[in-house]
Amino acid sequence: MKTADPELMRAINRFTVLDKIRRRGPISRVEISERSQLSTTTVSAITASLLDDGLILTRHEGDIRNTAARGRPRVMLELNPDAARVVGAKIATNRIVFALTNFCGEVLSKLTIPVRVDRLPIAVISDLVEDGVRRCVVDAGLSLGDIDTVCLGLPGVVEHRTGKVRSSPVFRETDVNFAEEMTSRLNRPTIVESDAHAIALAHHWFGQARDLDDFVIVSLEQTLGLALLHNGQLFRGAGGLSHNLGDLVLGATLDETVRLSAIAGETAILGEQQASGHFAEAVRLGRGMAHAQALIASRDHPLAAAALRAGEAVGLAIANIVTLFGPPRVIIVGQTLSLGAMFTDSLRQSYAQAIPRSIREVAELVFDESPDEAWAQGAAVVALRELYESPWGTTGPALSL
Amino acid sequence: MKTADPELMRAINRFTVLDKIRRRGPISRVEISERSQLSTTTVSAITASLLDDGLILTRHEGDIRNTAARGRPRVMLELNPDAARVVGAKIATNRIVFALTNFCGEVLSKLTIPVRVDRLPIAVISDLVEDGVRRCVVDAGLSLGDIDTVCLGLPGVVEHRTGKVRSSPVFRETDVNFAEEMTSRLNRPTIVESDAHAIALAHHWFGQARDLDDFVIVSLEQTLGLALLHNGQLFRGAGGLSHNLGDLVLGATLDETVRLSAIAGETAILGEQQASGHFAEAVRLGRGMAHAQALIASRDHPLAAAALRAGEAVGLAIANIVTLFGPPRVIIVGQTLSLGAMFTDSLRQSYAQAIPRSIREVAELVFDESPDEAWAQGAAVVALRELYESPWGTTGPALSL
DNA sequence: CTCAATTTTTCCCTTATGCGGATTAATTCA
DNA sequence: TGAATTAATCCGCATAAGGGAAAAATTGAG
Known part of the structure; x- marks a missing residue:
């Protein structure tokens, strides 16, 4: 347990101010003070230090108030991109x-x-x-x-x-x-x-979760991953590890344990096909999911069944995660989304069926196909x-x- | 977001000191200082304030060091029970x-x-x-x-x-x-x-988790509950709610969603029986689980099958929770444990089967039948x-x- | 153009904290 | 009895945040 000293105090407030400047674009000292519960004096001291360190810049324009505002104009502060x-x-x-x-x-x-x-x-x-x-x-x-x-x-x-x-x-x-x-x-x-x-x-800073400090990411790539933001901090589990969603058990018989990755993993979805010709090539090159969507268009293709089952399984898993964490938003990302509506509809439906009535409105599902660059x-x-x-x-x- | 001021600083350190005194029984100021990274000066100031508020007491005995220790003897501090x-x-x-x-x-x-x-x-x-x-x-x-x-x-x-x-x-x-x-x-x-x-x-202060700041409690009563301690704090999920483990979905067919409570809930286990006579009376009075154990002793009783299935389901659910949180210890509590070894063995076995290989040694399962008083x-x-x-x-x- | 009004920002001072070093306190050992 | 040793406290310093007053920078009215 960390003990508190003036240094920590300063670090905390410095971070709050810097974070406000990052999130609220160009912002004046007064507004930082209002939004952070810090006195204008303290904000001034901290921003001076940040300016001194070259982390932020001043800009003498962009005041959002009435252009005809009286009094000394606010000096807007923003991150120094070159810091x-x-x-x-x-x-x-x-x-x-x-x-x-x-x-x-x-x-x-x-x-x-x-x-x-x-x-x-x-x-x-x-x-x-x-x-x-x-x-x-x-x-x-x-x-x-x-x-x-x-x-x-x-x-x-x-x-x-x-x-x-x-x-x-x-x-x-x-x-x-x-x-x-x-x-x-x-x-x-x-x-x-x-x-x-x-x-x-990425979603917290620029994407679908800019407004939230609590949300869940379900990542459906070759590996099924999970991220959990709680109070703006990544929740890493007790061991400090990242989570492996694919290891979740969906059900088991006496002989066999069925894990999520066995149904919704990339290889599980695509691998069932006797890979041949053009499609096999696509799979090898990592374009499998995108090509699969085209094949699925013909609804009777065996891939369609795999997509449905995968969506079902992921929907179930997400329902369980929501039961445990109750996040206001679940963002689903990853290449598997390329499978298209057949997959996502199946996911939504299975989620709706599995989520307990009492927390039905707690979480909102969002699908996001961000490019790799994100x-x-x-x-x-x-x-x-x-x-x-x-x-x-x-x-x-x-x-x- | 919380801003830091001297008051917060003092609150943090005061709590640290008080917590050390609670956990480490009678303890001297020097030892608090050593264990908390606070200077002896600060510890002295804080303990003085705690003494002044009547939250702690001094005791001029019980020094753990050599009885023949030289120098000024340490004054031991302990919680004031009457505070x-x-x-x-x-x-x-x-x-x-x-x-x-x-x-x-x-x-x-x-x-x-x-x-x-x-x-x-x-x-x-x-x-x-x-x-x-x-x-x-x-x-x-x-x-x-x-x-x-x-x-x-x-x-x-x-x-x-x-x-x-x-x-x-x-x-x-x-x-x-x-x-x-x-x-x-x-x-x-x-x-x-x-x-x-x-x-x-209760387990954190007095029971099986005194040494841990991260652990999971699975409570198997009429309702299946979950508690999660992370960094010594209860993790309440994004909404500030408690968790309902019974709503976890174990598996689903197209028509039907199978929830944990439907297999391992008290009514699910006991209710399958055509309640009659003495046993029915026990169930009504809430002694069902304890009486059930006696019945199970005859292994062919239908209750035995129910107990096995329940243990299996709970073991699966715990494996999933460990997959998500990776706690070093999972403490399983509640009346359902009265079912005895048939239940717990089945649980352990199912857990062992379901837990992913890579994190097999992460968590330790502990069963605890604390009385209601706890x-x-x-x-x-x-x-x-x-x-x-x-x-x-x-x-x-x-x-x- | 000047001056009052207004708003932002800074300067000065007070109070809080924690810390290091010197000081006092309480005990053992020679 | 006095020296050595360890514990606890006292004193002064550095740094923090906060409040109030002063300075700065602008608008608008006369």
């Missing part, structure tokens, strides 16, 4: 996507490497990632030294605190300390994070949040003695 | 149990009213509870004015923040503002809390925690590092 540069990446089994952003999280350059990595040795994957980061930096007209932090988002079970990847479809090995590896390669602080957590923060941007946001020096740990490991 | 009196209660469908405790959470008097309340009007239930609290107070040689807070734990979905009972097997009505009702009746601040949360705090004591602890003035909201963000 930092970070690189975020999404590593998937069949592609790696990079995004370089400024301090505001705006993408300055991006890069996609369409490569199948899931059977490559770690050294080769590391090479690819290192190369991608370097290219992305060059594309933005920068050099690696200008980058403050790098954050890599990847599927599977990731231990954020240590940077260890417990298990992931992109690595053949388990317990890979990928953060350490990349930090020494790039000579820049490198964070490893679950891809679901990355897209969650995931990489989300990873960048993870990196930015470390720079913001949030005084609350993202998971708050309480070390009480 | 507060609270009443906790567990309201179940067929009994109400009260416990009056001191500031340390030690039970001073207790009372059980064996009464079936689940079909009574609220006014009558309120009468019973009011009467029970008053008796319990008198039994302890006190008067109601000596009581600082009352906390009522009951099954179902409880909104702690507002004191509203959304739905509960003990009430026919839904959305009952029970806290308001009892506060005005007793003229004492009265808190309403989920019974699962109450027993969770639940009431837990409710009292809920009340005490309010008095301790924890500066973090029960669901608020944890301060890290």
Whole structure:
């Protein structure tokens, strides 16, 4: 348990002010004071310090009040985009996507490497990632030294605190300390994070959850992931791990345990088909879901049945998650959404049937097909949040003695 | 978002010190300082204030070091048991149990009213509870004015923040503002809390989780409840609600949704029997589970099958919860445990089968058949925690590092 | 153009906190 | 009895936030 001293106090208030400036665009000191319960004096002191550190900028225009407002005009404050540069990446089994952003999280350059990595040795994957980061930096007209932090988002079970990847479809090995590896390669602080957590923060900053500090992300990619934002903080579970939704058990007979991944995992949906010809090629290249949608159009295709079953299973799982957490919004993301309405309708219907009556209106389901770039941007946001020096740990490991 | 001022700072450190004194029995100032990272000066100042407020006492004995220790002897500090009196209660469908405790959470008097309340009007239930609290107070040689807070734990979905009972097997009505009702009746601040949360705090203070700040409670009573402690704080879900484990969906066919409560709820287990004679009477009086164990002893009794199925279902649900939260310990409590080894073995086996390999060793299952008194004591602890003035909201963000 | 009115921002002062070092207190051992 | 040792407190300092007054920057009326 952390003890409080003036330093912590300052850190907390500094973060609040910085966060207000980020969220409410250009904003005046008075308004920060009103919205944060801090005195104008304190806000002034903190903003002075932020200006001094070059994290924010002043702008003498953009006052939202009546143009004919009397009195001294407000000086608007906004983030200094150039205060930092970070690189975020999404590593998937069949592609790696990079995004370089400024301090505001705006993408300055991006890069996609369409490569199948899931059977490559770690050294080769590391090479690819290192190369991608370097290219992305060059594309933005920068050099690696200008980058403050790098954050890599990847599927599977990731231990954020240590940077260890417990298990992931992109690595053949388990317990890979990928953060350490990349930090020494790039000579820049490198964070490893679950891809679901990355897209969650992307939605929190820019997407469908800007207005919410509590929501759930269900990520339906090759791996089924879960992210849970609680009070604006990622909830990492007691062990500090990311969650693996695919391991959820849907039902079991005496002999057999049916896990969600066995019904709604990518390979489960697409793999049932005797992959042949054009479609097989698409699957191999990671375009399986998109192509599948076309095939499903003919409703009697066996894929249609698989899509229905997958939607049903995910709907059930989401109902259970809502039962446990009661989030106001559940955002469903990932390639599996490319299956189209047949899948999502089935999901919605199964959810509606499974959600208990008493909390039927608690949560709202939202589907979102963000491009890969958004995931990489989300990873960048993870990196930015470390720079913001949030005084609350993202998971708050309480070390009480 | 909470802003920091000196007051918060003091509240945090004061709580830290008070909590250390509670947990570490009689403890000296130096030791508090060592264990809390606070300077001896600060500890001295805070303890002086606590002594001044009468919350702690000094004791000039019990130094744990060598009796032949040199130097000025340490003055041991401990909670002042008389600093507060609270009443906790567990309201179940067929009994109400009260416990009056001191500031340390030690039970001073207790009372059980064996009464079936689940079909009574609220006014009558309120009468019973009011009467029970008053008796319990008198039994302890006190008067109601000596009581600082009352906390009522009951099954179902409880909104702690507002004191509203959304739905509960003990009430026919839904959305009952029970806290308001009892506060005005007793003229004492009265808190309403989920019974699962109450027993969770009981275990945290006195039971199987004294050493842990992260654990999960699964409560198998008439209603299936869940409590989740994260960083020493109850996790109440985004809506501030308690969780209803019974609503979890285990599996579904097209026509039918199978919920946990339909397999492992008390009525589901016992109700399948054509209730007749002696056993039926026991069920009516709430002794069903205990009597069932005797019947199960003859392994071919239909109850045995029900117990097996229930254990299986609960084991599955727990595996899913562990998949999501990864707690180091899961404590399973409640009357259903009276079914005995047949039930618990089945649960363990099903859990072992369902838990993903990668997190197999993460969580440890513990069964605990605490008496009802422990639940009431837990409710009292809920009340005490309010008095301790924890500066973090029960669901608020944890301060890290 | 000047001056009052208005609003934002800063400066000064007070009070709170925690901390480090010196001081006092209480005990053991020689 | 006095030296050594450890515990607890006192004193002064640094830093925080907050309140009120003053300064700054603008508009509008005469």
